[in-house]
Amino acid sequence: NAGVTQTPKFQVLKTGQSMTLQCAQDMNHNSMYWYRQDPGMGLRLIYYSASEGTTDKGEVPNGYNVSRLNKREFSLRLESAAPSQTSVYFCAILGGGPDGFFGPGTRLTVL
């Protein structure tokens, strides 16, 4: 029972390259979230999916797209990476109860 897994753990991109961050959960929770965290700052919501088949924008969606592939998986895509997207990306899940669970994070550097 892994909880929430994220791949990759680390990634270095050049400006303009694209990539997809993967998130998968085995807790059967409905809601999934993508956050970014910059040094010394809080978690800013990029996109979220309240349930399978739905996605909604968060506070900082520009430059990102998401796909809720099925109940287990929620991916985040950067179509044309920019240095301003250098950050740590966390995937999180929330079920019927109040406790949310976070993945270990993806550390992304865009040169």
Added chain:
Amino acid sequence: GQSLEQPSEVTAVEGAIVQINCTYQTSGFYGLSWYQQHDGGAPTFLSYNALDGLEETGRFSSFLSRSDSYGYLLLQELQMKDSASYFCAVRSNDYKLSFGAGTTVTVRA
């Protein structure tokens, strides 16, 4: 939209009590959560309030006043391992979960 305010940092000695306040603005309020994050790690869930009042979980307690759009996290009998960042997060009834900027708690011997 949603906005949350909490102090940026707090310092206290071992064994002390620390209170971290959080004020929020949101539409469709559902509940207020608290998370802890150690350096380099992922946030972990601490406590949750959907109704007014105090919730106690061991050394940590959380309080909510919905009419004041205000809550706090109380850390008692501080230990060195409590040095971390603490985030309040507001959950709205459309399942959005938004976080404050975080409070860094430093525990001194």
